[in-house]
Amino acid sequence: MSANLSAIFYLISGILFILALRGLSSPETSRQGNFFGILGMTIAIVVTIFSVGNFSSSIIYVLIVFIIGGSIGAFIAFKIPMTAMPELVAGFHSLVGLAAVFVAISAFLDPDAFNLGSPSNIKLASLIEMSIGAGIGAITFTGSIIAFLKLRGIMSGAPITFPGQHLINLILGITVIALVFYLCKSQSSILFWSIIVISFLIGVLLIIPIGGADMPVVISMLNSYSGWAAAGIGFTLENTALIITGALVGSSGAILSYIMCKGMNRSFISVILGGFGADASTGESQKNKDQKPVKNGNAEDAAFLMKNASSVIIVPGYGMAVAQAQHALREMVDKLKKNGVTIKYAIHPVAGRMPGHMNVLLAEANVPYDEVFELDDINNDFANTDVAFVIGANDVTNPVAKTDPKSPIFGMPVLDVEKCKSVLFVKRSLSPGYAGVDNELFYRDNTLMLFADAKKMTEDIVKNID
Amino acid sequence: MSANLSAIFYLISGILFILALRGLSSPETSRQGNFFGILGMTIAIVVTIFSVGNFSSSIIYVLIVFIIGGSIGAFIAFKIPMTAMPELVAGFHSLVGLAAVFVAISAFLDPDAFNLGSPSNIKLASLIEMSIGAGIGAITFTGSIIAFLKLRGIMSGAPITFPGQHLINLILGITVIALVFYLCKSQSSILFWSIIVISFLIGVLLIIPIGGADMPVVISMLNSYSGWAAAGIGFTLENTALIITGALVGSSGAILSYIMCKGMNRSFISVILGGFGADASTGESQKNKDQKPVKNGNAEDAAFLMKNASSVIIVPGYGMAVAQAQHALREMVDKLKKNGVTIKYAIHPVAGRMPGHMNVLLAEANVPYDEVFELDDINNDFANTDVAFVIGANDVTNPVAKTDPKSPIFGMPVLDVEKCKSVLFVKRSLSPGYAGVDNELFYRDNTLMLFADAKKMTEDIVKNID
Amino acid sequence: MIIGSTKEQSPEKRISITPETAKSFKNLGLNVCLEKGYGESLGYSDKEFKDYGVEVLSSPKEVFLKSNLLCKVHIPSNTEIELIKSKSNLIVSNLNKEDKISKKDINIFALNFLPRITRAQSMDVLSSQANLAGYRAVIESIYEYEKAVPMMMTAAGTVPAAKILIIGAGVAGLQAIATAKRLGAIVSATDVRLTAKEQVESLGGKFLSVEGSENLETKGGYAKEASEDFKKKQTEMLENAVSKNDIIICTALIPGKPAPRIINEKMIKNMKPGSVIFDLAVQNGGNSAYSELDKITLINGVKIIGLSNIMNKLPLTASNLYAKNIFSFVRNLYSREKKTFVLNMEDEIIKNTLIKE
Amino acid sequence: MIIGSTKEQSPEKRISITPETAKSFKNLGLNVCLEKGYGESLGYSDKEFKDYGVEVLSSPKEVFLKSNLLCKVHIPSNTEIELIKSKSNLIVSNLNKEDKISKKDINIFALNFLPRITRAQSMDVLSSQANLAGYRAVIESIYEYEKAVPMMMTAAGTVPAAKILIIGAGVAGLQAIATAKRLGAIVSATDVRLTAKEQVESLGGKFLSVEGSENLETKGGYAKEASEDFKKKQTEMLENAVSKNDIIICTALIPGKPAPRIINEKMIKNMKPGSVIFDLAVQNGGNSAYSELDKITLINGVKIIGLSNIMNKLPLTASNLYAKNIFSFVRNLYSREKKTFVLNMEDEIIKNTLIKE
Amino acid sequence: MEIDPFIFRLSIFVLAIFVGYYVVWSVTPSLHTPLMSVTNAISSVIIVGAIIAALAGVSENVFEGSKIFGLLAIFLAAINIFGGFLVTQRMLQMYKKKKNKK
């Protein structure tokens, strides 16, 4: 296949990748996006095979290896439980990183095959490019492995820090640069191997100080690294597909991790530089570690969940009153209704601080009376409901009242919100309500905590519906 | 200057243009964006001069011409009244179009200078590219001139349509394509000139059927055309700066006009194809022509105006009650307050359909009483206020009550909203209120009509604040 | 020119000139004279009036003799009218065209005949008082209602929200809707005018339409008398609705005609014990069966209330608004240049309200 | 086991067993017997009770003789108590520890001593009745108030919103705040407990803090008596606030002590004529000067209202909630397995309410 | 195995189209006019072609033959460059947040 033709096909596959990412940015187009990605990949592979044009027996082996790898991948993809997604992605990343290293090694060992000169006499630019590719690939590889281990729980999720960590990273980084410099001069293969080994080390050191909570950011960042590595190799091989896709993946991964940091209110820099500047908060994170874990959501998650639910029950409590969130709540409900969601309000007899407290506020917000139900009338409905939206209520949902005779609230009837598929809790912290009793629902698997002032959060959710 | 170096600089200037457009997409960064644009342009010009490397006396003339042109441009930019902005942009466009035509002509006449072969023996690809550049440039030129004339009022803003219009356009378009085809075969200059002339004609025909209201869309579309023309020339001259910038301008202009169409609820296709499919509604638009023009805004404009105001007076009326927009209104006010805007509510004694109608609703939405003012107490404040937000009120703002003794509402005290710097009117149409009297405020220069259900519009505004 | 007013016959507590409007009259260039103790029914002392330059005379007779314009709520007795100077003016708020007035050489303005045009809104006594009546009717009903109105879900069970039905959604009806909504009741309303639907809904109430109904609105915005067919349909609709409601406020009127009879005996018998009907239209014959002036009739545990003068329940607010109405009317009548009252018969407001000259 | 109840002494209109709870008792496995005409004060016929299987006896005496558990609002007379069988039970809602009861061999439960724990909320008579009292106090005050409460900007001028001040933001106070807010008043409130601030604000009211005040909350959530210093500061703050308000609702109580005197004579003298003070605490001595049981005192045009039994103003709702409270209490006391009442003295609820055995 | 530079240019062209698309997609409507005006100014990058037309090639005389077109194009583009950027600048002045706010 002519170089021009394959270049055009590479461009097309690059465009398909762009469309893939674009598709993934909204739920409606996401499946189409994935399809574009598959298409782009297919084109890239087929074009490459044809442009290399080597149809000797080798291709058989290549195909066999490809099919074996593919089957393994497919098998993993089908068998893995959904909850293991993050570590799966991390694991996959390590493969891409290692593949990049291998390609770079191959290019280094046999530059002729790639038109890069001959061994020990490789074009300067290519040499730099392939070192970069190999180095970043190596970092991606070990970094992803650490992330995988941490997420899988094989390694402790706690950040591992030791004095001088950042200094060591710095020294290693400089060493790599120096090695590249000398490699260009001497073309010595020992230097090339050293680069790879040290990069492996850097990958480990970069990720171990990062806590489990920041792992998604890290994965996305490693994603970005693998993109840059591919782009580096792309320059080496003068391959447009690799360059475009590498740059695409590199920048989108970086942006995504930035966005995620912002969403989690974390400093991007400190996450990326491996816990840099995080020392101050170590104490706190250590403390939280002992506590049971809660799932932490934001307004967008809540909006998504409720928008796509077919029924939602609202459970208001004293916090709604304190935040005066009733108007915002009403607006949220209106929007959900427009999305075809069925809404009911469940009013616990002692929600709030005054008999009928919730009724006053809901009436003020003009909530129709026929959407408001008392405990007895609605308690059986939770089991058939997709989402319970608990806004500033706490004690009135606490299952301890049903189970623990020693609890001060034992015997009080409570709303069985936990029977819903998902429970959203809007409150400002994990602190208990009037009765001072911890609510174990916060730690359940189907609970998403939305920590914020109830009014603020509801307004944010409103923004994210439609 | 080496071709490589200048290519890099061209890339840089392309990036600066990207940053310029990006900057312009939000008010905070807009001025920085403009600066990037200037920088990019400077780099492109300087690099071109150096890469051509012709420092004979010619350059003096070039500089002189450049300076004269620049002075004229600067003069126009400073003198033109702000209200004439759209026609100014249209006028400027015509220049770009013509310049593109000239460059194409020059390339056609003297291909050697551009490395495109010799006269009558121009490279095929280049010939196609330069015909495209010239043709689109020519369309841009005459199209912009028509747009300019229409906006300036020299030509009637009404759409000019005649039977067979679309057929003629189609025939002309096909002719141009045929001409390009034969030009490639014969390299005959008469064909080249014909392409330009016919394109001039197409430009005229495309724009005359478009009504004045759609002009902003047209201008943006012409902008896009000029971009494509530049890109075409860029391919001819093998110039990266032209290609990148042309593509950038071309696509962003097209998107912008699409966005504007959507914002105005117009069909993109019919606007672009010159009133195509608009025949059905001609009757209506003819009717509107006789009417006084109103300025039509959307939620984003309203949000922008109020967010940046230091004081806003809310004037609610019966429409707010009908739409039950009080809760949304309260939310809007809360957000504005967070932006540091001072808010008052002006309640006309007979606003609504019942004494105290507005008070009931505002109390329901928990509006503090000390923000609510009666007519006598607030009427003098309008003159010092930036924005009056009139939501579903009509008669109570109608100045006719002060001026026209024959009017049925003569003698009723009214709120002097027109004294505000800007007045926003939220209502669904231009229809009159209870008294059945047309409100001349709708047609004032400082009035922006926001046609929508009051609740819907207010919610949309809320979304656009912050 | 001198404006005067005297105390009303008990039990009427309202007054026509408040200290505030006295001041406004002064600013307009008019003198004000009042009977001693004029404002005491509302807690205004003579001093308050004097502070604004009002002349306080010792007897009503002096006021009648002295004033060029007399402002009253009700028409004075014929003996009092005799005292009024020739060519003087008298403003009252409710006069029937048939009422006989012996003295013929004074101008009597009856504000109840004010045209309902935009310009006259500030003088519109009917509106200002009906509005308060609508508010107060709800307060009176709720006071008599022996249950709680708003919904309360409590540890001791749920108190359901009261259902309140408003008959007639004019000025009084709309304010009644607003007040009932405020208290947390489930509010519905019905009317013969079609525009009333949107207005009721603009206050968050539910409108009960009579199926297949014509629009019975006159050009002036008032209701026409309904056809027999309409009445039948309305009765059918209401028979169902009334029994579901706890409180009914009746406000339906037809100008110049007796009030339509809307709630019949059968409907009342079907109501729950403890329900309340407040008939604001009782003075014009009442919208409800059993309603009687100034009585609470108890039928099967349902209280039917009729008050002849509900304004006496909030005389302070009512007087404030009434006095402002009077002031606006006088301002329109009085010419500052000519320093006298000018009967411009081109002016719809003056033409319509002037009864006898 | 048989549960019984008899009519209360007039004027009390409330009852302890409603048809609804009678049904619940039946479901629990208890028999119910009532005096003839038991529910007539509320419009319940004997038939309604009979429909749920209640035995209607012809005299109170029979009921007393027959029942194992008697439910009452007030403590019966000693002669009646004598009729009660030995080892039987009696539930009442308000009993003083000092009250002398001649007969010693019955278990008397006084629900006013219920601990305020979560589990007891459904039996909490004080809460359920105080809540209604708070609501009704506002309705009573507004009824007596001779102006309109909500703000109305009208063609005839603006009616300003009434200002309502609530003293004591406990159960009654909070409901009063809510009701006043609903009506469109400008509401402020004060209390000695600091948590009350957030609660008042959660209803949209404004909280008036006493400067530099300690938190006077007991562990049970009640108020402690204030120090002299606090009282002085509170008086200073209120002297200013009271004169600006149109309606004052007093709800402040201290358990086991006379109600604190909060509104003094001077404050009342400074109020506008036409203002209203409603003293819900009047039975415990009152929070306001001049307040007297079942009287409207008029001081300088200010009405000071004290009602001994405000529950009689909405006896239906009050009875419904009271009867539910009683039912919840009985359910806790009754053992379905043993088919008898079990005095589990480990149970805080039973321990605290049981007065004599 | 050399790739035709045209392919590269095409790739660049296509990618630039994507960038243009995305960059404008989220613009606030109140900035439509300035954005249009700046885009207009930027489109006068055609001056690059004009300069080449006027200066490149063997002939030294800018008033001769094809070159005069180049010169004219420079003139037109220059008006647009200065006019466009300056007028944008003026428009953006209006968008400066008011100072008098607390």
Added chain:
Amino acid sequence: MEIDPFIFRLSIFVLAIFVGYYVVWSVTPSLHTPLMSVTNAISSVIIVGAIIAALAGVSENVFEGSKIFGLLAIFLAAINIFGGFLVTQRMLQMYKKKKNKK
């Protein structure tokens, strides 16, 4: 006057970075994970390099010298390609709007 293809590649690289930046900027948070996973799948485009490494050049034996690395890289990348796209597909299943809605 020929331009080094490297410059073109650089331009392409830079523009692709911009596209990547913009394309992701407005993604909804609920799609973060699938996006990450699809990006991961796409990054296995490195297989292009791996195929070249395994097949290009004179030697025919893929198990020899440098080529074995290419083969290994193909293996790794293949796992990732299939695994990545399929897992994304599975995740996106969850985002399908419920059918049972009116």
